[in-house]
Amino acid sequence: MDEISASALKESFESSEDDIWVPDLSHVSWSNRDFLGWIHPSGHLGYVVLISPQDGSLKGVVMRRLLRSSTRVRLDMCCLCHHVHRLDGTAMFTVTEKGSRGRRTIANVVCKDLDCSLRLRNLAEPGSLMTETLYPEAKIWRMQKTLHRWLTRAKYL
Ligand SMILES: [Zn+2]
Numbered sequence: 001m002d003e004i005s006a007s008a009l010k011e012s013f014e015s016s017e018d019d020i021w022v023p024d025l026s027h028v029s030w031s032n033r034d035f036l037g038w039i040h041p042s043g044h045l046g047y048v049v050l051i052s053p054q055d056g057s058l059k060g061v062v063m064r065r066l067l068r069s070s071t072r073v074r075l076d077m078c079c080l081c082h083h084v085h086r087l088d089g090t091a092m093f094t095v096t097e098k099g100s101r102g103r104r105t106i107a108n109v110v111c112k113d114l115d116c117s118l119r120l121r122n123l124a125e126p127g128s129l130m131t132e133t134l135y136p137e138a139k140i141w142r143m144q145k146t147l148h149r150w151l152t153r154a155k156y157l
Contacts, residue, residue: 001034001035004036008058009022009025009049010022010060013060013062019062020060021040034117035048035051035117036048036049037049037116037117038114039065039112043067044065045065046062046064046065046110047060047061050151052157053157059151061151061154064094064096068088068090075129076109077090077109077130078090078110078111078116079108079146080111081116081117081119081120082128082130082132082143083116083128086126089111089112090111091109092109093109094106095154098154106154120139121136
């Protein structure tokens, strides 16, 4: 995606701008991002900004983030980029359906730092525990489709 300023990122959310925390963007490699995701320092919130497939506008979505902990050895796959993590590499991200006043939510298991775009390009460590023989373009398409479907169901797109 193209570079986006901090103020444009904030404006893409419908909630009041003061509630949106935006990190230092100087190190973001925009060309390697299909959407921008980041985590609030508290760890309880995730933010996703993407380009709407409907009208090309920027859409920001706030998600609740719940880290998954288990004492058992377990593998987890991110539903967006299909990266397979060991133990604590994923988190449960919950989106509240717009207009439902918090009554309806849709949750998915996603890479805990929302850095799926980097993982698809093998730019984030550790690597996936499952190797896929799929073209990067196809992985990006699949990720976009899953993200769009999720956020369309929650009435954000
Ligand atoms: Zn992922």
